[in-house]
Amino acid sequence: MSMHAYRSHTCAELNKSHAGQTVRLSGWVHRVRDHGGVLFVDLRDHYGVTQILADSDSPAFATIEKLKAETVIRIDGRVKARDEALVNPKIPTGEIEVYVTDIEVLGPAEELPLPVFGEPDYPEETRLTYRFLDLRRDSLHRKMMLRSRVIKSMRDRMWNAGFTEFQTPIITASSPEGARDFLVPSRLHPGKFYALPQAPQQFKQLIMVAGFDRYFQIAPCFRDEDPRADRSPTDFYQLDVEMSFVTQDDVLSAVQPVIQGVFEEFAEGRRVDTEWPRISYADSLLWYGTDKPDLRNPIRMQRVSEHFRGSGFAIFAKLLENEGTEIRAIPAPGGGSRKFCDRMNAFAQREGLPGMGYIFWREAEGGSGIEAAGPIAKNIGPERTEAIRAQLGLGVGDAVFFLGGRPDQFEAVAGRARMEIGRELGLIDEDTFRFAWIVDFPMYEKDPETGKIDFSHNPFSMPQGGLEALSGDPLKVLGYQYDLACNGYEILSGAIRNHKLEIMFKAFEIAGYSREEVEKRFGGMVKAFKYGAPPHGGCAAGIDRIVMLLARTSNIREVIMFPMNQRAEDLLLGAPSEPTNEQLRELGLRIVPKE
Structure with missing residues (x-):
């Protein structure tokens, strides 16, 4: 039989049953150990680690002796069963080792700026600058695989619950979602800008008006935010959900089995509470001093x-x-x-x-x-x-x-x-996930300095009590808005939307927006609500934050493959960077020096 150019097996596949076979493996040199004239190498790939060895009789000995850590090699060799006493039960390939007969260096490695073996503590700036090395570390590799499995689990559970995934635009119009927009200059329309979506909010509501009933998306969101440990400063992913002809209860009971199921699937022995109390925003602040209480x-x-x-x-x-x-x-x-x-x-x-x-x-x-x-x-x-x-x-x-x-x-x-x-x-109680629905959020808040009334949450929420509620004291109006708190983090936020134009105009008027302004800023939504809008509502769950909890870390950068640093810089590819004069000319832009 002809052998594959690079491998007959992965570095996780071989066991006692392969003893005596000739195999080909490729991977990274995890570490080299010299045991008095016998060289042992831990060869690592995506799947696992296999121990390979060579003595001075092996034609590969001289090459292996000179190998630097993290060099990529291809080896041919014979599989040998290890002696009982030397079996390593910690790894799947622990029953065997491979005696090397031939070796080829596929990708040489220089001295490492960041060691992979042993995962010693290193400054985060170095880890982010050499993220591709950092990601070779087993703990980070496992977190990335966990993230992928969590997302697949969410997708499967949503499809099984009768939701359909749709994609919404990434280049869109600016909208007041609560944070700053990232703006994108238009070359074809000089002086005009697109925005990256802070969330697919308006699109998902339009999908409901278009009659699709149950939507979800694993959606990227872009917000120009000040960084925090549990928040990425530029972009993050959410499980975005919207449903038609639903009450608040319907949304909460559709979402709970999905989120709870994901936590149960990846809890690794931790307890996942199935009783999710509903606590009003006011009670949560009184009892716990926060609207994202840690009920452990x-x-x-x-x-x-x-x-x-x-x-x-x-x-x-x-x-x-x-x-x-x-x-x-x-x-x-x-x-x-x-x-x-x-x-x-x-x-x-x-x-x-x-x-x-x-x-x-x-x-x-x-x-x-x-x-x-x-x-x-x-x-x-x-x-x-x-x-x-x-x-x-x-x-x-x-x-x-x-x-x-x-x-x-x-x-x-x-x-x-x-x-x-x-x-x-x-x-x-450390080994538990405790959840609480926080409900009855106030629609409005008052700026203590100016006394101005503004939205305290999503402006598109339906006020409890509808139009009548909006004629009294705005600070007493509650919205059909809800958050899900888990162990002190907000992991989901949502609302029943305001699908009636007259209530929407009134709600915005209280916050100081004229009818004209609402029509100008949300023209698409206003237009859509004139042609048969169903009652609808939904939510979005923070995927990075959920994975962070499941991965037992409190640093969100540990569960994002290529995260920005705390100053919103990509140290690996060098973003943000300065545009060329040619790019600026083409876009009709000029950089104004800071005063």
């Missing part, structure tokens, strides 16, 4: 203002005389020691607060029940202290921390304190 932490904050009103604790009593203020308690079951309370107080000071008041409970002197400790307990007296303890269901060995003021000013810190307390006290 059981601590739930409560309002305790009444216990401090007119009390001997002057700071809080005075605070409560101001409009819109309240006192919130963070229970800390098991945190009942002065040492722990001091530690948390220091945490609050690092977060820029003067500190956090606390009460903790211990055995009373002489074992006669329970006593409250800490300065606040002394100031407000035993009755109020006891009422707080009863409300929070705490006992001996527990503590409670307090924050006060206007909720929007301390909520975020309270949320971080809640997580810090949960971590410190070991209350967080």
Whole structure:
């Protein structure tokens, strides 16, 4: 039989049953070991690793001796079963090794700027500059394969649930999706610009108006954002979904089996909760200090203002005389020691607060029940202290921390304190995925500086209560909007859309957009809604973020093949780059120097 030019088998295929065969393998030199005149090489390809060896009798010996790590080679050789004692059960090819009879260097390698074997820690800038080497590392290679399998699983589950995948344009019109657009100059229309889509939002709604009923897409989205650890600064992928003739309940129940199924498929022994509570936005902020709560932490904050009103604790009593203020308690079951309370107080000071008041409970002197400790307990007296303890269901060995003021000013810190307390006290159930639907988002928010009313979420959402709801206080209007939180990350966001023009014009009017402006900016949607638009709604799930959770990392760049760095630069290909004068001339553009 004639042998293939490069390989008869992959580096993961050979086992005892191949002993005695002559084979051809190709791959990368993972590492070379010299065992007193016998050279062992771990040969690696996409599929796995095979140990090959040569002694001084082998015609390939002299070549192997000079091989640098990561050189690409082709070898011919004989498969030998390893002695029982030398079998490596950790790898599929661990029962055999290949004695090399012939070798050819296919792709020589220079000294490495980034070692692959052993995966030592290296600066991220180096790893991104030589990403092709970084990707050869087993851990990163596995994350990329995980990502591909997650996406395939999503696709299959969506098709099986009766959804159809459609592609939407990448070069389109600018739209206010909430972030900055990337603009693309038009050569054929000098002075005009296309935009890259921040999401396929308008297209997917138009697909519903066009009568396609259940759409999905693995869609790239482009946003010119400031980078964060859990967000890519330029582009990301989402599982984009839209459905016709649906209520909010229909969307949530169509999406849950898909997301839950993906998590179960790739959980690797971690528990995936199947009960997904629905929590209103207002409750989520009260209980958890955030709209993307981590429910692995059981601590739930409560309002305790009444216990401090007119009390001997002057700071809080005075605070409560101001409009819109309240006192919130963070229970800390098991945190009942002065040492722990001091530690948390220091945490609050690092977060820029003067500190956090606390009460903790211990055995009373002489074992006669329970006593409250800490300065606040002394100031407000035993009755109020006891009422707080009863409300929070705490006992001996527990503590409670307090924050006060206007909720929007301390909520975020309270949320971080809640997580810090949960971590410190070991209350967080690490090996679990916990989900929560956050619902009843407010449609509008008020700019604290200017007092201007603006959309707080997706402007195309249907307000709860329709047109009537829009005639009252805008800040009380809730939308049919929902997010899915998992372990402290927002992994999906969606809404039932506003498909009625008069409600849409009114909704935009409240945010200060005239009818003309809406028609100019969303001409396509406005036109479409005049010709029979079905009620519709959907959502989009962040694929990079879901893979990040499944891959047990908190750095999104670990699950993107060629990510930008923190400054939105591609260090490998050198983007963004300066255009040539010729390109600028052709596009009718001039670079204005910064003042």
